[in-house]
Amino acid sequence: xxxxxxxxxxxxxxxxxxxLTIKHALHSLGHKEAKEVRMGKLVKITLDIKDKKQAEKExxxxxxxxxxxxxxxxxxxxxxxx
Amino acid sequence: xxxxxxxxxxxxxxxxxxxLTIKHALHSLGHKEAKEVRMGKLVKITLDIKDKKQAEKExxxxxxxxxxxxxxxxxxxxxxxx
Numbered sequence: 411x412x413x414x415x416x417x418x419x420x421x422x423x424x425x426x427x428x429x430l431t432i433k434h435a436l437h438s439l440g441h442k443e444a445k446e447v448r449m450g451k452l453v454k455i456t457l458d459i460k461d462k463k464q465a466e467k468e469x470x471x472x473x474x475x476x477x478x479x480x481x482x483x484x485x486x487x488x489x490x491x492x
Numbered sequence: 493x494x495x496x497x498x499x500x501x502x503x504x505x506x507x508x509x510x511x512l513t514i515k516h517a518l519h520s521l522g523h524k525e526a527k528e529v530r531m532g533k534l535v536k537i538t539l540d541i542k543d544k545k546q547a548e549k550e551x552x553x554x555x556x557x558x559x560x561x562x563x564x565x566x567x568x569x570x571x572x573x574x
Contacts, residue, residue: 439557445538452532458525475521
């Protein structure tokens with residue numbers, strides 16, 4: 411079993427209204443030091459695979475086919491051994 | 493300036509219907525090796541702070557006050573120097 415964490419974020423050029431709202435909320439809570447806030451998704455997956463190389467290949471496929479929208483998002487992942 | 497990444501995840505005991513839906517979708521796409529899927533949030537923040545200790549304190553406050561719901565979620569963060 412391998413554990414993986416996938417990070418999906420909006421591309422730099424894409425507007426992020428949710429992040430902006432959080433930034434404003436942080437400011438009104440007194441956290442004026444927050445200069446930029448961008449929201450993303452975190453997907454934790456447990457894989458029934460032993461080989462890291464194979465896991466990488468599968469994760470790439472998952473991101474491309476389902477988890478990230480390549481037009482507006484980019485993704486990265488890390489694999490952690492259990 | 494410091495960059496931080498905050499990871500907010502549901503506690504282990506909390507049901508995650510979104511993660512379950514993704515798992516089923518992955519299975520129907522042929523990724524049967526996905527044994528468990530849990531969704532979380534990723535918040536990327538640029539902080540106008542130079543001191544790491546200070547940044548940690550502020551991030552703790554942000555998570556407690558706004559970004560995570562302590563009843564059902566847990567959070568962690570990493571600070572990266574720019």
